[in-house]
Amino acid sequence: MAGLTLRNVGKRYGALSIIKGLNLDIHDGEFLVLVGPSGCGKSTLLRMIAGLEDITDGTVAIGNRIVNDLPASKRELSMVFQSYALYPHMTVAKNLAFGLQNFKMPKAEMERRVAEAARILQIEKLMDRKPRQLSGGQKQRVAIGRAIVREPQLFLFDEPLSNLDAELRVQMRAELASLYARLGTTMIYVTHDQVEAMTMASRIVVLRAGKIEQVGTPQELYTRPQNLFVAGFIGSPKINMLQAKVDRASGEAVATVPGLPAFSLPTLPSADDGLTLCVRPGAVHIGAGEVMTQGTIRLVEYLGNESLLHIALSSGQVLLVSDNGKTSYRSGETISIGFDRSDLHYFDAAGQRVEPIQNESRLQ
């Protein structure tokens, strides 16, 4: 087992810069998830760590050892590919054993490891089958099994569940989580599915266009997104964003948002005239809240345990509101909605989070 240190890591293809000066410490034994939109460089970064792409700038260290020039085979890591990358002409048993045969390992030890992996992943009955005779989920298990038998110090996963159907994905997610709990090995997991990221990660790294937007636990990212991009990317249904004009003429900062009554802002360390206020769909309430307004229901998405209402304000902006699903609403209905100011996230004109300064009188 080992931690990982990335220092100013960069990747260029000619003049094209894909990964831009990343700094990141990955702790020993953590489940780190890399998320970001398609094309942001997640796979590239993972492959650089794996040794499948060379590192054009900076250093990658596994444990205390810089591995920039170490071939993939010497990095003692295993990788699970999105496509599974199973050898189609070999049986499951041979697929599992293939990598081990490269190391001078006693046959008994090899068999023990293969049997152990097969038992953990419940693929013992499939050992004599070829990959084409397996379902997607079974293939995925074999691919994971092939990673386990190496007993590596680091696991890399590149969107391993994205080829599975929704139900199987949820199941494999749980299995991966329990595998992690059992092995405790450092894992780096790439996905563009923020639900996967939220449910499995010890920490999440949000990447955009080759740069880190924020690193933190799922709770930190959800409750304190550092910028608008992270606020919009993490959380489902998506956070509501309101453009506010700030008027400081009266000495107190007052926000005007089209479609909402003006309301006073807490003290913010920002002098910008324009702010973005974000509120999660679950923090918008029907018929209650400090700041209230009227809206017209445009669409109701009934999900059983909750209903997602799309509500148009008088300004035309549509807010997402998540309701407990006990009342039924019809589209076209006009209802009043509101939120509390403590549930707002504030972002300055540059899109960076600004944290309200606690009122001194309250501090005392």
Next chain:
Amino acid sequence: MIKRFIARNAPGYIFLSPWLLGFFLLALGPILASLYLSFTKYDMVSDPRWVGFANYEYMFTRDRRFWKALEVTFTYVALAVPARLIMALSVAMLLDKGLRTIGLYRAIFYLPSLLGASIAIAILWRQLFEQNGVVNQVLAVFGIEGLAWITNPDTSLYTLVILAMWQFGSPMLIFLAGLRGIPRDLYEAAEIDGTPKWRQFTRITLPLLAPVIFFNLVLQTIESFKTFSSAFIISNGTGAPADSLLFFTVYLFNEAFKFFRMGYASALAWVLLLIIGAFTAIAFLTSKYWVHYENERD
């Protein structure tokens, strides 16, 4: 029943029709005629005379040149087919690896191969390997006295094998397509697991390429049994020196168009056909033990 059969298969037959028409109108007649002629004595002047199995009997029991032609042809096939396939696979792997840049590049690699099949190259080949040809002049620079490669019966066949190697173009393109079909990430997975390059080749590339190797093997074997023009030109149409270039086809040609023994030549042609058929059949029968098809059902 019949309606359904037609509805289902008509498109296939329509697409096949140019070939089928050609076969029935142009090829089938001569093929059947030659089968008949192989049981006759026919000098193209008087009418064919029925002789039963006499041609075949003579061939297998008394015709020393027939056995010599078989020996030359088999030796050639046994050497030229592997040589050409290895050459084709090597070039395909080189192209697949690094030189992926442009289509033009691939065309350049195909060129010698197209030329290699042409008469001009065969003539050039003869001049290269003559007593005072380019090869010997180069050897002379190093103080080595070269042989008369083509007129020496011990080496003449090998010059043709070398020529065959350069005709790697079409199997090379097929190999290249096959190599492109092997997913990159199989090699990456193998790389991460520390699999040496040679083992990647023998355990991943070769097995996954087996259907393509099989296809090329069958095609090239048939092709090589039929080798004619290069042998004909380099041996001046006779199979000389000392019958060392007496390819089956050259022998057949001589019997037919030099000595006008059409009946006997027809019999030779049928024997060649049976030999090629037998080799193809063996290849297909053994293929299930070594060819892994990706979409095979079982």
